[in-house]
Amino acid sequence: MSVSFSLTTWNVNSVRARLDNVLTYLDEHEPDVVCLQETKVEDQLFPRVPFMELGYQLALHGTKGYAGVATLTKGAKPEDVQLGFADGPKDKHRRIVACTYAGVRIYNLYVPNGTALGSEAFTYKLEWLARLRAELGARFSPSDNVVLCGDFNIARDERDVWSVEAMRGGTHFTPEEHAALDALEDFGLRDCFRKHDQEPGRFTWFDYRNASWERRQGLRIDYVYATEPMHERCTEVVLDWEPREWDTPSDHCPLTAHFS
Numbered sequence: 001m002s003v004s005f006s007l008t009t010w011n012v013n014s015v016r017a018r019l020d021n022v023l024t025y026l027d028e029h030e031p032d033v034v035c036l037q038e039t040k041v042e043d044q045l046f047p048r049v050p051f052m053e054l055g056y057q058l059a060l061h062g063t064k065g066y067a068g069v070a071t072l073t074k075g076a077k078p079e080d081v082q083l084g085f086a087d088g089p090k091d092k093h094r095r096i097v098a099c100t101y102a103g104v105r106i107y108n109l110y111v112p113n114g115t116a117l118g119s120e121a122f123t124y125k126l127e128w129l130a131r132l133r134a135e136l137g138a139r140f141s142p143s144d145n146v147v148l149c150g151d152f153n154i155a156r157d158e159r160d161v162w163s164v165e166a167m168r169g170g171t172h173f174t175p176e177e178h179a180a181l182d183a184l185e186d187f188g189l190r191d192c193f194r195k196h197d198q199e200p201g202r203f204t205w206f207d208y209r210n211a212s213w214e215r216r217q218g219l220r221i222d223y224v225y226a227t228e229p230m231h232e233r234c235t236e237v238v239l240d241w242e243p244r245e246w247d248t249p250s251d252h253c254p255l256t257a258h259f260s
Contacts, residue, residue, distance in 0.1 A: 002233065003102040004260050005032040009149040009222060011110070011205075011252035014040040015070065016047060021246050023050055031256055032074050033101055035108035037151045039068035046070065059083075059097050067093040069150070071108045073101050086135055091128070104230065104259075105140070109150035114171035122171060125153070129180040133187060140227075142188025148225040151205075151252065154181050156191070159200035160220035172219060189225040192234040192257050202239055205252050213244055224257040233259045 008031040012018045015036060026034060034056065039046065043060040051058060057077040061084065062068030071078055078099035084091045086098075095110045112128050115121035140146050154177045155161045167173040185191075193202070203218030212218060226234060236258040244253050 002260070004258075005102055005104075006256055006258045007031060007033040007035065007106070007147065007149065007224065008254050008256040009035040009037070009108070009151075009224060010254040011037040011151040011222060011250060013038050013250040013252065015068075016041055017248065018250050019047055019050070021243055021249065023054065025243055025254060026051075026054055026056075026072075029256065030074075033106060034070075034072040035097075035106070035149050036070045036072070037068075037108070037110040039070050040065055041068060059099050061094045061097045063094045067095055067110055069095060069097045069108050069110050071097045071099055071106065073099070076101060085131060086139060088131070092124075095128075104145040104147055107146070107148040107150075109148060109152070111150065111152045111154070113153050114177070117169070117171060117174065122176075125171075126176055126180055129177075129184065133180075133183045136184070136187045136189075140187075142227050143229060144227060145230050146189075146227045147230055147257075148184075148189060149223065149255075149257070151221060152181070152223050153221055154178070155219045155221055156181065156223075159198075160203070162201070162203065162217040162219070172221060184225070188227050190228065190231040192224040192226050192231060193220075193237045193239070193255065195231060195234055196237050197239075203253075204239060204255060206244060208251055222252055222255050224255060226257075230259060235260050 039062045056072035059071045059078040059081045080100045082098040097108045112125040114125040204222035206213040206218040238256045
């Protein structure tokens with residue numbers, strides 16, 4: 001039997017630097033599943049206790065100073081935890097925690113940034129996404145209950161960038177990245193946010209520089225993707241800009257999907 005639950009995804013840009021903000025947000029909103037990206041801390045130093053006091057159990061895959069992901073679940077512990085890709089060589093960064101919660105396979109992802117066109121980092125990003133697509137095809141069917149969420153570092157279409165012209169020549173909005181995202185969607189994934197909101201300017205990331213937040217010049221690069229059964233169960237997706245106004249905010253905003 002299906003169980004209703006809420007899932008919040010948030011690139012916190014260092015869980016220790018934003019700890020008060022994250023704990024305040026979770027205490028106020030009480031999501032059942034929390035997927036954090038860019039935790040930037042080794043697992044042994046992750047601040048477990050305050051999250052456990054809020055009723056969460058943790059699955060961690062972190063490292064010092066860069067990347068890192070953490071999945072927190074309430075009411076039931078994360079099952080069948082997978083750190084990194086399921087098969088093949090070990091990823092050079094810690095970017096994936098997959099687990100099962102309430103019968104749903106949830107992938108918490110921090111997709112590589114890509115840095116610059118033509119760079120090794122950009123090639124790594126495309127290869128990483130292709131590897132993820134291959135894993136989905138090898139392990140799941142589009143009829144399975146699967147959710148992918150996190151920071152994808154790709155803006156899907158023109159509605160998701162503050163200026164198409166400003167994006168030219170840089171990463172996050174290239175044909176190559178769009179093709180990689182197309183391939184993921186072709187597995188059978190659908191964008192839960194766009195089920196409920198078709199408006200432009202619904203950005204999830206605002207640069208710290210150039211007064212980007214104040215000018216509302218951002219990108220939508222954080223997503224909740226789901227297979228058709230889970231997409232049908234998605235009743236609401238809430239993009240919350242309020243934490244971007246708090247002291248020492250992350251440059252990303254939390255996104256919460258509700259599933260019936």
